[in-house]
Amino acid sequence: DNRSLGEYYLNDSGLFVVPDPWKPAIDTERLGNFIANEEQGTFTDYGYILRTSDEWQRVHEGQPVPEQYRVMAYPAPEILREESKVQPEAAAPTKAPQPVTPILLNGQNSAERMKEITDRLETGIQEL
Structure with a gap:
């Protein structure tokens, strides 16, 4: 909202140099x-956005997501931990994966x- 934006610019952005005793006199909503x-x-449900x-x-x-930003269940359930330690006996032979063909769009x-x-x-x- 306008008040939060005004408070951010006044107190946190570093764009305004106003002595602290004067700050209460500034109407942050109008600012x-x-x-x-x-x-x-424009204000959105996710915050404030502007063109720069x-x-x-x-x-x-193209890089792995850093560990601290990954979304996963923690701690992993005991059953899954134990299953991950067991090696599959004999995996059935699998077909070679089909090559990936990029989609080149011609639409206007x-x-x-x-x-x-x-x-x-x-x-x-249908091919599957």
Whole structure:
């Protein structure tokens, strides 16, 4: 909300240098409203978003997710721990996996591309 945005800019962003005794005199809701209008920002269910000139950075693309960010059950149930220690007797021979073929889309708009993807998925399912 505007008040939280104003408080962030006033107290945490480092963009405003205001003596501490003066801060209570600032209407943080009006400040947040002014900032949101100036930045053309939008409040969402997930926070505040605005367009910047910063480029998108893909931090973990192609790398394993660091342990502290993984979502998993902890601790693992005893049964699963014991099962993981047992080696399978003789695994049945498996077929070699089919090569992955990238989908190159030719559609001119999102509706055409979505139809193309759906058609490819249906074809793949029928082949199975």
